[in-house]
Structure formats: structure tokens, C-alpha cells
């Protein structure tokens with residue numbers, strides 16, 4: 001039986017950016033969530049290019065939050081004439097929002113209006129476990145895994161092409177960036193899998209390197225000097241990708 005969860009509570013900071021009282025951090029950059037999603041998570045994983053011409057492409061995100069990265073990815077995929085036939089977006093979330101809070105927050109993104117509506121029409125009950133949403137006539141599958149990622153990740157079995165690492169700041173949300181969690185991600189990496197995150201914290205880089213990801217700093221989004229991009233290259237691996 002799927003257990004009830006503690007839902008997130010929508011509040012805004014002084015700039016009007018969605019903010020978590022529980023974690024003391026914002027859900028996205030105050031400089032613009034949509035542009036951050038495209039710069040850090042899509043471009044950081046070389047998307048849309050890497051999904052083009054593929055039958056299937058799998059993205060895994062730590063922290064679904066308000067669905068901003070999901071919606072930005074969905075729109076980029078929808079607008080791409082060379083998109084993969086099937087896109088799988090898997091996202092892990094410990095404190096999902098109620099659908100009314102999603103609706104309020106998503107009003108801020110008119111470009112996502114149509115797809116955000118579709119997402120909310122499929123929004124599952126807030127119960128721990130895996131919820132599979134068939135969107136866009138089943139060509140985009142969103143798998144929401146509600147529960148603590150530390151516990152749910154080891155239960156998953158899939159080959160992930162791109163990781164979006166989007167927990168709250170590592171200082172406030174250390175469990176989502178730990179060496180243990182990075183090893184769980186590595187277990188799911190498909191050959192040539194990439195990752196992207198806005199965090200360049202030394203602990204995060206070490207945890208990812210220790211799990212077999214080769215990481216490098218790239219120019220960050222807006223006020224942030226740097227971000228991190230990486231590729232799964234476990235020790236002993238000698239070919240491209």
C-alpha cells in the first residue's frame with residue numbers, strides 16, 4: 001500500500017521566487033527559472049542534440065519541485081522536429097506539491113500554459129511510490145517517484161541517458177548530494193550518460209567523481225559564475241562516449 005507523504009507548502013520569498021520554509025532555499029534561480037532550466041539542465045546535458053534521432057531517451061531528475069525543468073524539457077522536445085520517438089522523464093520527489101499549488105506557481109510561466117495544464121490533469125494522488133503518467137498520447141512518459149530519493153533510487157531499474165541534479169543547496173539538503181546517492185545514480189547510468197547541475201560545491205564534485213562521473217565546470221547561469229557538467233566514465237573505461 002502506498003503511504004501518504006508530507007506535501008510541500010508553497011511560499012514566495014521577497015523577490016516572488018518560490019521558496020521552501022523546510023529547506024530555507026528557493027526552488028529556482030531568482031534570475032529566471034525557465035532560462036535556468038535551459039542553460040543548466042538542457043544545454044548542460046547537450047540537449048536537445050543528444051536525443052535527436054533516438055528511439056528512446058531517458059532523463060532522471062533529483063527533485064521534481066514545481067515541474068519547471070520537466071516543462072522546459074517537454075516544450076523543447078515538443079518543438080524539436082528531430083526529437084526522439086519516446087521521451088522518458090523520471091523525477092524523484094520527497095515533498096510533492098498539491099495540484100492547486102502547482103497551478104498557482106505555474107501561472108508564472110505562460111509559455112508552458114498548455115503542457116502545464118496537461119501535467120496537472122494527470123497529477124497523481126500524493127502517495128509514496130511510483131506514478132507513471134502517459135503524456136502527449138503516450139510519447140512522453142513522466143514517472144514520478146514520490147518518497148526519499150535515498151530510499152527510492154536503489155529500487156529503480158533503468159538506463160538513464162541524462163541526469164538533472166536539482167536538489168536544494170548541498171548545505172541545506174545534503175542527503176540529495178551524498179556519495180551514497182551519487183553511487184545510486186551511477187548504477188543507473190547508460191553508456192555515455194551525462195549530468196548537469198548548478199552546484200559546483202567541492203563535496204558534490206568529489207561525490208560524483210568517486211561514483212565514476214568525470215565532471216567539469218562550465219559558465220553558470222545569470223549571477224552564478226559556474227555550473228557543473230559531467231559524463232559517466234567509470235575507472236577502466238577507455239572508449240568514447
Ligand SMILES: C[S@@+](CC[C@H](N)C(=O)[O-])C[C@H]1O[C@@H](n2cnc3c(N)ncnc32)[C@H](O)[C@@H]1O
Pocket residue numbers: 008026027028061062063064065066067068069070092093094095096147148149150166167168173175176
Ligand atoms: C530546487 S527544488 C527542485 C526544483 C525542480 N527541479 C523544478 O524544476 O521545479 C529541490 C527539490 O528536491 C526535493 N527533495 C529534497 N530532498 C529530497 C530527497 N531526499 N528525496 C527526494 N526529493 C527531495 C525537494 O522537496 C524539492 O522539491
